[in-house]
Amino acid sequence: xxxxxxxxxxxxxxxxxxxxxxxxxxxxxxxxxxxxxxxxxxxxxxxxxxxxxxxxxxxxxxxxxxxxxxxxxxxxxxxxxxxxxxxxxxxxxxxxxxxxxxxxxxxxxxxxxxxxxxxxxxxxxxxxxxxxxxxxxxxxxxxxxxxxxxxxxxxxxxxxxxxxxxxxxxxxxxxxxxxxxxxxxxxxxxxxxxxxxxxxxxxxxxxxxxxxxxxxxxxxxxxxxxxxxxxxxxxxxxxx
Numbered sequence: 321x322x323x324x325x326x327x328x329x330x331x332x333x334x335x336x337x338x339x340x341x342x343x344x345x346x347x348x349x350x351x352x353x354x355x356x357x358x359x360x361x362x363x364x365x366x367x368x369x370x371x372x373x374x375x376x377x378x379x380x381x382x383x384x385x386x387x388x389x390x391x392x393x394x395x396x397x398x399x400x401x402x403x404x405x406x407x408x409x410x411x412x413x414x415x416x417x418x419x420x421x422x423x424x425x426x427x428x429x430x431x432x433x434x435x436x437x438x439x440x441x442x443x444x445x446x447x448x449x450x451x452x453x454x455x456x457x458x459x460x461x462x463x464x465x466x467x468x469x470x471x472x473x474x475x476x477x478x479x480x481x482x483x484x485x486x487x488x489x490x491x492x493x494x495x496x497x498x499x500x501x502x503x504x505x506x507x508x509x510x511x512x513x514x515x516x517x518x519x520x521x522x523x524x525x526x527x528x529x530x531x532x533x534x535x536x537x538x539x540x541x542x543x544x545x546x547x548x549x550x551x552x553x554x555x556x557x558x559x560x
Contacts, residue, residue: 324351325387326400326478326509327372332381334367341367342378343533349478349526354500354510356520356542358551359530365513366406368530369482372511373403386477399427402471406482408463416451416458416466420473427474434473441469444499445492460487468496472503479503481512485519497523521547531558 327349334342342364349355357365370376372383374390374397383390383397390397411419420441424434442448445465450458458466464487471479479500485493500510500523514520520527521542529537529551537554539545 325349326351326385327355327511328384328387329368329372330382330384332368332371332378332383334371334376334378341533342371344381345533345535346381347528347535347538349509349511351507351509352504353525354504354523355512356524356527357511357513357530358515358517358520358527359513360555363530364533365530366482367533369405369480369511369513372480373401374398399474400477402473402476402479404464404467404471404479404481404484406486408467410455410458410463410466412456413454415454416447416462419455419466420451420470423470424473429474437473438469441472444469445495461489461492464488465492468499477508479508479510479512481510483514484512485514485516493519517547517551521545529554531555 325348329345329347332342332345333340345364345368357368359365367376371378372390374394377391385397385400388397388400414422417438420438421434424437429437442451447462447465450462451466455463455466468484471481485496488496497519504510504525524542525540527539527542527547528535536558539550
């Protein structure tokens with residue numbers, strides 16, 4: 321694997337009043353890698369993801385995307401990121417197709433290239449008919465699929481995804497996971513948070529465990545572990 325860091329987090333801390341949500345978190349995600357972050361509710365996973373994409377500004381520390389500091393060069397760094405938040409954004413009176421074209425236009429992609437990209441992306445999930453309807457009528461699963469398709473527009477280097485499979489049926493979960501692996505193997509990197517340990521076990525190359533704002537454990541090749549037992553042991557030791 322090429323060890324080029326597409327995501328580097330150095331000593332990141334973030335507080336909300338008296339709550340220390342992130343406590344000196346450091347990690348790296350390499351080109352060709354799917355990194356899954358797991359941990360209890362309130363452990364800091366979403367806060368970390370929002371700092372990575374620039375929705376939050378850390379108190380201390382830095383985030384770089386392919387070597388670019390997102391605080392110093394936010395537009396350049398963000399152009400390299402495909403982002404799916406835990407509650408996918410929708411524009412109720414746009415169709416899914418219109419939302420995909422809006423995303424491409426915001427990324428300054430020329431129309432010929434955008435037409436080709438969107439046509440290819442439409443084949444990923446069997447939702448071509450859904451994409452012709454207004455997003456106000458979408459189920460959570462279809463919102464998730466549409467947001468994922470939008471995140472892939474413009475050939476990002478890093479996918480940053482919060483709870484990727486909420487609302488998805490088993491068939492779509494498999495498509496989603498295999499696309500993440502394909503994306504990473506084609507030279508990108510994936511950073512995701514999930515409560516679904518089976519998904520992390522199957523598709524992640526590396527897993528990190530968050531607890532009370534700290535990264536308390538990292539494991540390589542999680543497929544070789546009983547991830548659930550490792551998680552329970554790690555968290556129980558922290559609570560003890």
